[in-house]
Amino acid sequence: MEKLKHSKVSHYVDKLAVPAEPGLTNAQLMLTNHDLKPVEPERRQWGPWNFVGFWVADSFNINTWMISSSMISGENGISWWQSWLCVWIGYSIAGCFICLTGRIGATYHISFPVICRSSFGTWGSLWPVFNRAAMACIWYGVQSWIGGQCVTLMLRAIWSSYKDLPNTFPSQSTNTRDYVSFFLFWFGSLPAIWFPVHKIRHLFTVKAYFVPAAGLTFFIWAILKAHGIGPIVHQPGKATGSALGWAMVKGIMSSIANFATLIVNDPDFSRFARKPKDAFWSQLFTIPIGFAVTSFIGIIVSSSSAVIYGGTPVWNPLDLLGRFLDGANSGERFGVFIIAAAFTLAQLGTNIAANSISAGTDMTALLPRYLNIRRGGYICAIVGLAMCPWNLLSSSNNFTTYLSAYSVFLSSIAGVMICDYYVVRRGYLQIRDLYSARPSSPYYYTFGFSWRGYTAYICGILINIVGFVGAIGRKVPAGATYLYNLNFFCGFLVASGTYYLLCRFFPIPATSDVWMEVGDDIRNPSVAYGADDDIEGTSEGSLDRYGAKGDEETGIRERKMGNF
Numbered sequence: 001m002e003k004l005k006h007s008k009v010s011h012y013v014d015k016l017a018v019p020a021e022p023g024l025t026n027a028q029l030m031l032t033n034h035d036l037k038p039v040e041p042e043r044r045q046w047g048p049w050n051f052v053g054f055w056v057a058d059s060f061n062i063n064t065w066m067i068s069s070s071m072i073s074g075e076n077g078i079s080w081w082q083s084w085l086c087v088w089i090g091y092s093i094a095g096c097f098i099c100l101t102g103r104i105g106a107t108y109h110i111s112f113p114v115i116c117r118s119s120f121g122t123w124g125s126l127w128p129v130f131n132r133a134a135m136a137c138i139w140y141g142v143q144s145w146i147g148g149q150c151v152t153l154m155l156r157a158i159w160s161s162y163k164d165l166p167n168t169f170p171s172q173s174t175n176t177r178d179y180v181s182f183f184l185f186w187f188g189s190l191p192a193i194w195f196p197v198h199k200i201r202h203l204f205t206v207k208a209y210f211v212p213a214a215g216l217t218f219f220i221w222a223i224l225k226a227h228g229i230g231p232i233v234h235q236p237g238k239a240t241g242s243a244l245g246w247a248m249v250k251g252i253m254s255s256i257a258n259f260a261t262l263i264v265n266d267p268d269f270s271r272f273a274r275k276p277k278d279a280f281w282s283q284l285f286t287i288p289i290g291f292a293v294t295s296f297i298g299i300i301v302s303s304s305s306a307v308i309y310g311g312t313p314v315w316n317p318l319d320l321l322g323r324f325l326d327g328a329n330s331g332e333r334f335g336v337f338i339i340a341a342a343f344t345l346a347q348l349g350t351n352i353a354a355n356s357i358s359a360g361t362d363m364t365a366l367l368p369r370y371l372n373i374r375r376g377g378y379i380c381a382i383v384g385l386a387m388c389p390w391n392l393l394s395s396s397n398n399f400t401t402y403l404s405a406y407s408v409f410l411s412s413i414a415g416v417m418i419c420d421y422y423v424v425r426r427g428y429l430q431i432r433d434l435y436s437a438r439p440s441s442p443y444y445y446t447f448g449f450s451w452r453g454y455t456a457y458i459c460g461i462l463i464n465i466v467g468f469v470g471a472i473g474r475k476v477p478a479g480a481t482y483l484y485n486l487n488f489f490c491g492f493l494v495a496s497g498t499y500y501l502l503c504r505f506f507p508i509p510a511t512s513d514v515w516m517e518v519g520d521d522i523r524n525p526s527v528a529y530g531a532d533d534d535i536e537g538t539s540e541g542s543l544d545r546y547g548a549k550g551d552e553e554t555g556i557r558e559r560k561m562g563n564f
Contacts, residue, residue, distance in 0.1 A: 090255025
């Protein structure tokens with residue numbers, strides 16, 4: 001054993017380790033590093049306008065552009081204004097959920113993996129984190145493939161012959177042209193992963209100005225080209241009665257489900273807020289407005305395409321831009337290049353925000369001794385390349401349907417997290433104990449796992465599991481389908497309700513009798529056992545060892561197991 005300790009292998013393994021706070025035990029080294037600790041004041045640089053720019057930038061992407069297409073088309077399609085109303089309602093609800101999870105990060109300046117320890121346990125939190133990391137890696141590859149299609153348009157606008165690039169690929173799922181474009185997008189995304197999260201906000205600021213301006217240009221160009229706004233705005237909905245009601249419910253739910261991953265991991269960004277208020281109003285209003293405006297532009301442009309080319313509307317903006325290139329003059333080619341470049345930047349920003357940073361943060365929690373957010377982001381990118389996303393997106397399988405449906409199960413995680421923080425603990429967290437591997441920690445529960453959190457999580461999944469099977473093509477009872485139409489709410493309410501009841505009958509420690517958030521007192525905490533400087537900049541004696549104010553001032557009582 002001593003030889004192994006001093007071997008070359010051990011030397012290089014130690015070289016790979018990320019810097020850690022002195023005095024940590026081996027167990028703690030598996031729970032913390034610089035990227036997992038609470039964000040110190042120097043890195044809390046996100047103000048309200050940074051969050052506005054972030055969501056304006058994120059709202060303008062191809063998925064949002066096309067979100068109304070499935071609502072309007074089909075046998076039970078609804079009218080354009082009904083689909084737009086669904087977008088408004090769905091994203092307004094999603095904005096509320098975002099603010100609920102985001103406040104935890106903005107108050108205590110901790111990320112999703114650390115917050116999970118409060119409700120799922122010190123080690124039990126690793127399963128929800130692994131789920132989120134795996135989904136982020138898969139979606140990174142899928143979104144990069146879509147970004148590659150944007151690059152194809154840019155190159156076609158410069159060299160028209162790029163469309164007919166000779167194919168040397170034996171696979172029928174892709175060709176040389178599309179793979180080259182995909183690789184260029186993937187490779188061009190790598191520098192963006194390098195920057196720390198508190199500085200990447202500048203990318204979203206640039207995107208928030210450039211991309212909407214290009215989208216508005218596309219909007220005006222399509223209307224002028226069609227000499228009007230097309231037939232969709234005059235087309236009545238086909239659904240009536242109960243079919244109309246369920247169609248609108250599904251439209252609202254699809255908007256919320258499109259946000260399920262961001263609802264869970266919003267603390268990864270909000271923890272860099274200067275104060276909780278900066279991450280509240282800016283997100284609450286920007287999310288529904290930004291996504292509704294993008295959806296409206298998508299509806300009108302697609303409607304105009306039916307006039308320009310005849311037949312059915314072209315919902316995919318990349319397909320429509322490709323048609324604009326056919327027989328285009330130099331000025332039109334330049335316009336397509338700029339708009340395609342905007343979509344490329346949009347995909348880059350969305351991929352970094354929703355996938356790369358999230359996967360990096362989650363992987364940091366899975367192996368904090370050797371991974372930080374930057375390293376995790378690059379691993380996510382490598383997995384996205386190695387998974388060959390063109391095979392997953394081939395028309396012969398329903399993998400994208402599976403991915404979209406699977407995301408609603410994150411509602412169970414959100415339900416447990418939100419209930420734990422707002423209802424059970426009333427905003428009170430003992431920060432140092434979230435990084436403790438000692439059995440005496442209030443978040444260690446049973447061998448590091450919270451059976452209450454897992455029971456609630458599984459119950460939230462079970463309510464949707466049969467409907468989920470139906471969503472990916474199996475025949476299921478009608479009742480299960482109706483329940484699944486309310487998927488996010490069902491998962492969230494069942495999980496949160498179950499968790500509350502279990503905590504009521506089987507109490508947990510470290511809760512508060514009154515609403516008490518003590519995150520404002522956190523400066524630069526040390527999480528090493530026995531450290532006394534976990535909170536800086538406060539008067540001596542005003543804080544207990546957990547960073548909460550004394551009992552006589554706040555009404556918080558230090559709880560033992562069974563006192564809730």
